[in-house]
Amino acid sequence: MAEIKKEEKKEDNTSLEKFGFEKEVWEIARFAKPVETGFPKSVATYHFINESFTLSIEETYFWLLNYIQTDEGFYEAHKITDLFAAAEQSSLWGTISQRLSYQEDRVSNYLAVISKQIKELFQIVRELRIIDERLNYYDLSAKGHLAAEIALKGIWIDMVEGASKNPSSVYGLAQQVGFATLPDLFYATFPKSKEDVDAVVDKLEFNKKVKEVLKRKLFSFLLWKEETYKELKARKSFQLKFLRQFYDVMKLYMSWIKPHLRHVKRLMAKEKLKEEAVIAAFETTAIEIETLLRQPQPNKQFHPCVLINLKYTTKPSLGYQQVESYQRGPIHVGRVDVWIHAYAWSDEELENYKKYKNEEDLDLLKSVSASVEAAMDALGDDLKRYLKEAGEEIEEPIKEEEKIKLPTILDPFISVVKGFGELGSVFGFRIPEKKKGPSKWELDKQRKDAENNAKKVAWRTYKNYKKAHKMIAW
Numbered sequence: 001m002a003e004i005k006k007e008e009k010k011e012d013n014t015s016l017e018k019f020g021f022e023k024e025v026w027e028i029a030r031f032a033k034p035v036e037t038g039f040p041k042s043v044a045t046y047h048f049i050n051e052s053f054t055l056s057i058e059e060t061y062f063w064l065l066n067y068i069q070t071d072e073g074f075y076e077a078h079k080i081t082d083l084f085a086a087a088e089q090s091s092l093w094g095t096i097s098q099r100l101s102y103q104e105d106r107v108s109n110y111l112a113v114i115s116k117q118i119k120e121l122f123q124i125v126r127e128l129r130i131i132d133e134r135l136n137y138y139d140l141s142a143k144g145h146l147a148a149e150i151a152l153k154g155i156w157i158d159m160v161e162g163a164s165k166n167p168s169s170v171y172g173l174a175q176q177v178g179f180a181t182l183p184d185l186f187y188a189t190f191p192k193s194k195e196d197v198d199a200v201v202d203k204l205e206f207n208k209k210v211k212e213v214l215k216r217k218l219f220s221f222l223l224w225k226e227e228t229y230k231e232l233k234a235r236k237s238f239q240l241k242f243l244r245q246f247y248d249v250m251k252l253y254m255s256w257i258k259p260h261l262r263h264v265k266r267l268m269a270k271e272k273l274k275e276e277a278v279i280a281a282f283e284t285t286a287i288e289i290e291t292l293l294r295q296p297q298p299n300k301q302f303h304p305c306v307l308i309n310l311k312y313t314t315k316p317s318l319g320y321q322q323v324e325s326y327q328r329g330p331i332h333v334g335r336v337d338v339w340i341h342a343y344a345w346s347d348e349e350l351e352n353y354k355k356y357k358n359e360e361d362l363d364l365l366k367s368v369s370a371s372v373e374a375a376m377d378a379l380g381d382d383l384k385r386y387l388k389e390a391g392e393e394i395e396e397p398i399k400e401e402e403k404i405k406l407p408t409i410l411d412p413f414i415s416v417v418k419g420f421g422e423l424g425s426v427f428g429f430r431i432p433e434k435k436k437g438p439s440k441w442e443l444d445k446q447r448k449d450a451e452n453n454a455k456k457v458a459w460r461t462y463k464n465y466k467k468a469h470k471m472i473a474w
Contacts, residue, residue: 016040019352024341037339039307040353044342044455046462050469051335060336061289063468064308064461072457074293074306078350080357081290081309110257117250121383124243128386131236138229150187156221170217178209185214186221194222244390284334287312290357292350295453301438302447304454305350306461307341338465342458344450 016023021040026047028035037045050060068074137155140148161169170186173179191200197218201211290309297303314334345353438446466473 016356019356020349021353021356039309039339039341040343042307042341042343043451044458046340046458047338048462048466048471049335049337050471052333056333060338060465061308061310063465064310064338064340065291065293067464068293068306068308068457068461072295072306072460074295074304074457076294076296078292078294078354079290080292080307080354081288083288085286107257107261110253114250114253114257117246117253121246121250124239124246125383125386128236128239128243129382131232131239135229135232135236138225138232141225146190149190152225153187153221156224160220160224173213178207179213181206182210182213182217185210186217189214189218191218191222194219194226197222240386240390243386247387285312285314287314292353294345294350297446297450300446300450301346301443302344302450303346304450304457305343305345306454306458307339307343308461309339309341311337313337340458340462342451342454344447344454 016038024037024039024041024045025034026037026045027033028037028047039045065077069077137148137152141152157163157170161172163169163171166172170183174182185204185206189200189204191197197215201215201218204211204214206214288309288311290307292305292307294303294305312334313336343349463473465471
C-alpha cells in the first residue's frame with residue numbers, strides 16, 4: 001500500500017511538468033525544509049500573511065489589483081482561480097444553497113427541453129430525407145428516366161390503389177378475364193402528361209375495353225403524380241422553415257442555459273478548499289483567488305507577468321455593506337495568505353498555465369455543447385445542407401487553395417543565378433539568408449528584460465502593501 005501511495009504522489013507532482021513548467025520549491029516556515037508550492041518556478045516570490053478579525057480583508061485583493069494595474073502599468077488581467085468553501089452549519093452556506101437550488105432547477109428544466117429538442121431534430125431531418133428521396137423520383141422521371149417512372153407507378157399502385165387487395169386496382173383487374181395484360185401495358189406505356197394519355201393509348205392495338213381501363217389508370221396516375229409533386233414541394237418548404245425556426249429556438253435555449261451553468265459551477269463549493277480551518281460548527285469560509293496581471297510588450301515574444309494568489313480563511317457575517325443599502329451580504333473578516341510570483345511568459349506559456357489550473361474542473365458548458373455537436377455529427381452534412389436551403393448562415397472552414405506557380409519568361413535566368421549560387425557555396429561563398437523571426441540571443445534578451453521588469457514590480461508590490469498597511473517593511 002505504501003508503494004502505491006508513493007507512485008500516486010509521484011504522478012501528481014508531474015502535472016506541472018506535463019505543461020512545460022518546473023516545480024517551485026519554497027521555504028514556507030523558518031528553519032523548515034523547502035516544500036513544493038504548487039506554482040511554476042518563478043524569478044521572484046514574495047509571501048506574507050495579514051490577519052485581522054476587525055477589518056474587512058476584501059480590501060487586500062482590490063488593493064493589490066489596483067496597484068499593479070494602475071501604478072505599475074500591468075493593465076491586462078486574467079482571473080485564473082475563484083473558489084470558495086463554506087462550513088455546512090454557517091448562515092452563508094444556507095444562503096448559497098438556496099441560490100444553488102434555484103439555479104439547478106432552472107438548469108434541469110433547460111436540459112430536459114434541449115434533450116427533447118435534439119430528439120425531435122432527428123425526426124425533422126429524417127422526414128426531410130424521405131421527402132428528398134421521393135422528390136428525386138419525380139425529378140428523374142421528368143428528365144425521361146424510365147426506371148424512376150416505373151418506381152412511381154409501383155408506389156401509386158401499392159399506396160393509392162392498394163395493390164392486389166383492391167379488386168378494381170391494376171393487379172386486381174388483371175385476375176379477371178380479358179385484363180391479364182393490363183399491368184404490362186400500364187408499366188410499358190409512358191405518356192408525358194395527362195393530356196397525352198388519349199393519343200398514346202389509342203395507338204395501341206388492343207381491344208377497346210382494355211384501352212378504356214388503361215386510359216383511366218394512366219390519367220389517375222399522372223394526375224396523382226402532378227398533385228403529389230406540388231404537395232411534396234410545399235411540404236419540404238414548410239419543413240425547411242420549421243427546421244430553421246426549430247434550430248434557432250434550440251440555440252436560444254443554449255444561450256439561456258449557459259449563464260445558469262456558470263452560476264452553478266461557481267456556487268458549488270470546492271472540496272480541495274475543505275481545509276482544517278473550515279469547521280462545520282463554525283461560521284468559517286475558505287476562499288482562493290488567483291489573478292495574473294501582464295504588461296504586453298509590442299513586437300516581443302515574452303511579457304512580464306505578476307501572479308497574485310490569495311487564500312482567505314474568514315468569518316463571514318451577514319450585514320449591510322452601507323447604511324442606506326437595502327440588501328444584506330456577507331462581510332468577510334479574518335486571515336489572508338498572499339503569494340506574489342514574478343514570471344516572463346509568452347502567450348503559449350500563459351495558455352498552458354490556464355490549462356494546468358483548469359485541468360480538474362468539470363466544464364459543464366462544454367459537455368452540453370458536446371452533446372449537441374455529437375447529435376449534429378450523427379446527422380451528417382444533411383442538417384447543414386437543409387439549414388442552408390432554409391436560409392441559415394452556416395460557417396464553413398476556410399480551405400486554403402494551393403497557389404499554382406505558372407512558368408514565366410524569367411525562369412531560365414533565375415535558374416542560371418541559382419546555379420552560380422550553388423557554385424559559390426562549393427568554394428565557401430554563401431549568400432546570407434533572410435532571418436525568419438528573432439534569433440536565440442534576441443529571445444534570451446527579451447526573456448531577461450521581462451524577468452527583470454516583473455521582479456521589480458513584484459518587489460515594489462510586496463514592499464508598498466506592507467508599508468500601506470503598517471506592517472514591518474524595509
